[in-house]
Amino acid sequence: MATSATSVHDVAQTRSIELREIHPASPNLDSSASKPDAVSETVIDTPAESRQKRNKGRLHYATLCWFMFLAGWNDGTAGPLIPRMQTVYHANYTIVSLIFVCACFGFLSGAFANIVLTPKLGFGKLMILGSLCQVTAYSLQAPGLPFPVFVIAYMINGVGLAFQDAQANGYVACYKRNPETKMALFHAVYGAGALCSPLVATRFAYIPHWSFHYLTSLGLALLNTVFLFLVFKLRTQDECLAEIGESAGESGSSQHSALRQVLTLRNVHLLALFILVYVGVEFTLGGWIVTYVIEMRGGGETAGYISSGFFGGLTVGRLALLWVNKLVGERRVLFFYALLAIGLEVIVWRVPSLVGNGVAVSLVGVLLGPMYPIVMNHSSRILPPWLLTGCIGWIAGFGQAGTALFPFITGAMASSVGISSLQPLLVAMMSFMIILWAIVPGEKPKLQ
Structure with missing residues (x-):
């Protein structure tokens, strides 16, 4: 004994x-x-220390959630403002879609740079750098400058979002306590930002100083910069995790650079391609549904609120379906959500009802909502822990590129065959998502 x-x-x-x-x-x-002089020691935090770490952990999490709100706010802005941009800049669908092309270039550049800069700068500095990029972008957009400057601002904003998205998702993925719930709530906050933004953007879209909407975004971005600096103080991820009592990430034994290790992982590219298509579906639907409803269903000035309904559904789905994810299993339940979403999208395509389309779009948002946090959780299961932040940065960067690539394709198709091409394109993309998810392995390969 x-x-x-x-x-x-x-x-x-x-x-x-x-x-x-x-x-x-x-x-x-x-x-x-x-041996008599060998002693096994375990340091146990006092109740006061444990309480202090929990409070700091909540503060860290809340600060990252504020960034996610801003990311959602940014992504929900474009839909209601696109018709106004076309009028102000005398641009057709293809030209106005250049905002997505520049954003795509910014996202991919930021995702690539994030892998290289993370070991050199660390978590805190990259978060601040990304936030400052957003401040710069919104400062250029608010005055309503000429179109070339306006689209370059989208590229700068893309770089900033890529940095922050990678670091924030990587940080939350390192949590050991209730990681699934925290990741779901984290991305639900994104949906809340995307829900609120169209409500505000729709009002600005019909006033003379429409670009002043970006002053609101600028204020949110400045607050984000202040919060990030005060809470994380330019520290590394391991230092911040240690402060809240979470363990630091594991270390790998490979002699190759982090960039090479990340880019040679097959699972990273499978997950990145899935996220590319998923976010493309999300942003294409949220960005172009307003134009579709106005032209195909006779919607008026309030059509912008349908975009809010979609992103509101996204938020609800990430929280309300959390118990379903746990009951069925995150990998299996994603197939079920995708099939139901395709069915609802066919209803939007074939049933010419403004109200019916609005309800169906909101329900599609509910079903698409859980998918992103499910993929982030699955990434932590099948990817090496010591490369997780870099991997998630690459995956999230591809996802952000999806917010640009597929909306641009939609705009180009709309210019040639009409906006009616939106729904069959979305159905095809959702079907491709199912194929990709079937290829992604369900567990970590034994060689990793």
Whole structure:
């Protein structure tokens, strides 16, 4: 039988309890434990220390959630403003879609640079750098400058979002306590931002100073910069995780650079391609549904609120369906959501009802909502922990590129065959998502 002796040393000067345990019968004991001067020590936090770490952890999480709100706000802005941009800049669908092309270039550049810069700058500095990129972009967009400057601002904003999205998702993916719930809530906040933005953008779209909507975005971005600096203080991810009592990431033994290791992982590219198509579906639907409803269903000035309904559904789905994800299993349930979403999208395509289309689009948002956090959780299961932030950065960067690539394709098709091409394109993309998810492995390969 094991015996234990506990001694408490000078309570006024020490904050830990030293536990000395002797296990003479344990076969797993190290041989040094039998020596009289070998002592096994475990430092246990006092209740005050544990409470302080929990509070700091909540503060870290809330700060990252504010960024996610801003990311959702940014992505929900374009839909209601596209018709106004076409009028102001005398641009057809293809020309106005250049905002997505520049954003795509910015996202991919930021995703690539993130892998290289993470070991050099670290979590805190890259988050601040990304936020400052957003401040710069919104400062250029708010005055309603000429179209070339306007689209370049989208590229700068894309770089900033790529940095922050990679670092924030990588940070939350490192949580060991309730990771699925925290990731789902984290991305639900994104949906909340995307829900609120069209409500505001729709109002600005019909006033003379329409570009002043970006002053609102600028204010949110400035707050984001201040919060990130005060909370994380330019520290590395491991330093911030240690402050809240979370363990640091594992270390790999490869002699190759992090960039090479990430880019040679097959699973990274499968997940990145899935996220590219998924986010493309999400942003294409949220960005072009307003134009579709106005032209194909006779919607008026309030059509912009349908975009809010979609992103509102996205938010609800990430929270309300969390229990379904756990009950069915995250990998299996994604197939079910995708099939139902395709059915609803066919209804939007074939049923000429303004109200019916609005309800169906909102329900599609509910079903698409859980998919992104499911993929982020699955990434932490099948990818090497020591490369997780870089991998998630690459995956998220591809996802952000999806917000640009597929909306641009939609705009180009709309210019040639009409906006009616939106629904068959979305059905095809959702079907491709199912194929890609079937290829993604369900568990970590044994060689990793």
